[in-house]
Amino acid sequence: MRAYEYHHIVCFEETNLVGNVYYTNHVLWQGRCREMFLREHAPDVAEELTRDLRLVTTSCSCEYLTELLAFDQVTVRMRLNEITQNAISLGFEYLRHNGETLELVARGDQRIVCMQRDKDQIKPTVIPKTLRQALQAYA
Numbered sequence: 001m002r003a004y005e006y007h008h009i010v011c012f013e014e015t016n017l018v019g020n021v022y023y024t025n026h027v028l029w030q031g032r033c034r035e036m037f038l039r040e041h042a043p044d045v046a047e048e049l050t051r052d053l054r055l056v057t058t059s060c061s062c063e064y065l066t067e068l069l070a071f072d073q074v075t076v077r078m079r080l081n082e083i084t085q086n087a088i089s090l091g092f093e094y095l096r097h098n099g100e101t102l103e104l105v106a107r108g109d110q111r112i113v114c115m116q117r118d119k120d121q122i123k124p125t126v127i128p129k130t131l132r133q134a135l136q137a138y139a
Helices: 024-041 043-048 129-136
Strands: 004-009 053-064 073-083 087-098 101-118 121-124
Touching: 004 024, 024 043, 024 053, 024 073, 024 087, 024 101, 024 129, 043 129, 073 101, 073 129
Parallel strands: none
Antiparallel strands: 004 073, 053 101, 073 087, 087 101, 101 121
16 A cells, blocks of 8 residues: 655654653644645645635544654655545554664544635635545555
């Protein structure tokens, strides 16, 4: 199963007093992975986000399996779990590089709804064609 990959090196600013990665950073990396995907595979959608299109995260989760520390090299893999007319469900895996092997350290999910701003409110809208096509390659 093909996955989009975002590569990250943990910095001290992402750790807590104990020295491990502060748990909220995993969710930030989900967002960064999603944004880099848009930048690479659907730049027109990223441009629409500066106007009236909204990608609203309605749920987000992360299950932590083991700790990460400063300078750990992490690959965040994103896959399409499900797509409907106006909603996207994404799955994430966090893999630490240990020499030649990858260790699963966390996994998460996000649900995103596609909305359109209309005057003073936002309403559900269909997922843009280019985004739908780009995501299908990672199903």
